[in-house]
């Protein structure tokens with residue numbers, strides 16, 4: 001199994017565990033706003049790493065970011081498969097073309 005799928009399965013399994021022994025459970029118990037806050041913090045830490053001049057330092061921050069994103073998806077009853085499906089839907093559509101279509105449709 002892909003490590004991300006394995007991590008997702010672990011996160012789902014740990015959501016209902018004892019918060020004293022599980023970070024996933026304690027974060028889940030803290031609620032959606034706390035999960036979102038942690039995700040934001042990890043995003044900022046990834047940005048800081050991106051600008052630090054030490055590209056290798058992006059990797060652990062990206063791992064923290066993805067971990068917390070999966071915790072959020074699980075909390076919302078969503079999965080990596082939902083994200084995969086959305087990315088597959090976008091496949092082959094240039095971001096520039098998609099944005100231009102939005103403007104034409106008056107959705108910008």
Ligand SMILES: N=c1c2ncn([C@@H]3O[C@H](COP(=O)(O)OP(=O)(O)OP(=O)(O)O)[C@@H](O)[C@H]3O)c2ncn1[C@@H]1O[C@H](COP(=O)(O)O)[C@@H](O)[C@H]1O
Pocket residue numbers: 007010011014021022023024025041063064067
């Ligand atoms: N991949 C991860 C993972 N990545 C990051 N983290 C935790 O995410 C937390 C966030 O980092 P911070 O430094 O911001 O934490 P903090 O400062 O203690 O948090 P705050 O007090 O500020 O809220 C840390 O406690 C990290 O250990 C993770 N915790 C768990 N996992 C995976 O999830 C599995 C289940 O974990 P438990 O639920 O703890 O059993 C583990 O076996 C791992 O595979």
